[in-house]
Amino acid sequence: MKINGQAYRTIWLAQDGWRVAVIDQTKLPFRFETVTLGSAEQAAEAIRSMVVRGAPLIGATAAYGVALAMRVDASDGALEAALALLGATRPTAVNLHWALARMRDRLAPLAPEERMAAAYEEAAALCDEDVALCRAIGEHGLGIIREIAAGKQPGERINLLTHCNAGWLATVDWGTALAPIYLAHDAGIPIHVWVDETRPRNQGAALTAYELGSHGVPHTVISDNAGGHLMQRGEVDMVIVGTDRTTATGDVANKIGTYLKALAAHDNGVPFYVALPSPTIDWSLSDGLREIPIEERSAREVTHLAGLSEDGEVGTFRIVAPGSGAANPAFDVTPARLVTGLITERGVAPASSEGLARLFPDLARGAAA
Numbered sequence: 001m002k003i004n005g006q007a008y009r010t011i012w013l014a015q016d017g018w019r020v021a022v023i024d025q026t027k028l029p030f031r032f033e034t035v036t037l038g039s040a041e042q043a044a045e046a047i048r049s050m051v052v053r054g055a056p057l058i059g060a061t062a063a064y065g066v067a068l069a070m071r072v073d074a075s076d077g078a079l080e081a082a083l084a085l086l087g088a089t090r091p092t093a094v095n096l097h098w099a100l101a102r103m104r105d106r107l108a109p110l111a112p113e114e115r116m117a118a119a120y121e122e123a124a125a126l127c128d129e130d131v132a133l134c135r136a137i138g139e140h141g142l143g144i145i146r147e148i149a150a151g152k153q154p155g156e157r158i159n160l161l162t163h164c165n166a167g168w169l170a171t172v173d174w175g176t177a178l179a180p181i182y183l184a185h186d187a188g189i190p191i192h193v194w195v196d197e198t199r200p201r202n203q204g205a206a207l208t209a210y211e212l213g214s215h216g217v218p219h220t221v222i223s224d225n226a227g228g229h230l231m232q233r234g235e236v237d238m239v240i241v242g243t244d245r246t247t248a249t250g251d252v253a254n255k256i257g258t259y260l261k262a263l264a265a266h267d268n269g270v271p272f273y274v275a276l277p278s279p280t281i282d283w284s285l286s287d288g289l290r291e292i293p294i295e296e297r298s299a300r301e302v303t304h305l306a307g308l309s310e311d312g313e314v315g316t317f318r319i320v321a322p323g324s325g326a327a328n329p330a331f332d333v334t335p336a337r338l339v340t341g342l343i344t345e346r347g348v349a350p351a352s353s354e355g356l357a358r359l360f361p362d363l364a365r366g367a368a369a
């Protein structure tokens, strides 16, 4: 995607040809800074600290983290150690574990001296594929937006609501939930996006608003608690969100607060769509509520707010009464019954095992084997 006219991906090889450059998303939207990763340990820390975040981008960063490890030591032991280090960074996004399994499948059969080049090649291929998958999600999601537009008066604004950041910053490029929005905007469809701020890390207020503003998409940031109210007043035509792990039966793990939006959408008859590339589907799971691991992050993310002070300094400010504790589950699970459809690179599927198996018979069968 473009920032000030310059095209970016979220992850790329540095000029030295072996270190990995990423955008430091903890500094956005106030500072656009890049970080160069030179080791698997630095890649792991970038994932843990959310310098990079978003399920597909976490997977891509981990893949390059394995390549960085192979530069130093390509032995079987070093490969397993890198996979374990990176696999332990964040539990919910299945793309991380999918990417690491793909790196293991490619590298384990090779002689150690062949592993470094193969690792960089596989990580680059994974990134290129993610761009294509997300672009395809955009096309299929655009079809849904066009259907909604057809039911409106010519030129009447279409209001979408999204939660957290499932834009190009969460992937290698294009994004998942935001890909259809970019394509609809570029096609001249009059859309507007309600952007949930998304407490506690405010990925919506900081990242989605930054993305949409950079692309010229009309949008309004709202508190997380306002979405249901807007739906009751008929001011939301469609909810579209991303996901970090979706089960083979269509249960959706996504940023905390997504479930509440799905309940409000269901109660108000608002279509609730989830956009995801197939690596985000965990074919081994059928009961998301019981089986998807939910990351518990630091209480400090709830008790403190990161932002720009009046004098232009980026800092964190305590907002919770001193002495009060905080809980910080980072994701929740929306049951398939509340999901209108799953927008994938192969089309839109009902949120069900039948719906997903029809679109992905090869993947569903492989998991069943």
Ligand SMILES: CSC[C@H]1O[C@H](OP(=O)(O)O)[C@H](O)[C@@H]1O
Pocket: 053, 054, 055, 056, 163, 164, 165, 166, 167, 170, 171, 175, 176, 177, 203, 241, 242, 243, 244, 254, 255, 256, 330
């Ligand atoms: C396309 S994945 C986006 C997904 O990832 C976010 O989580 P985090 O910012 O903690 O990595 C959020 O759940 C988004 O929907």
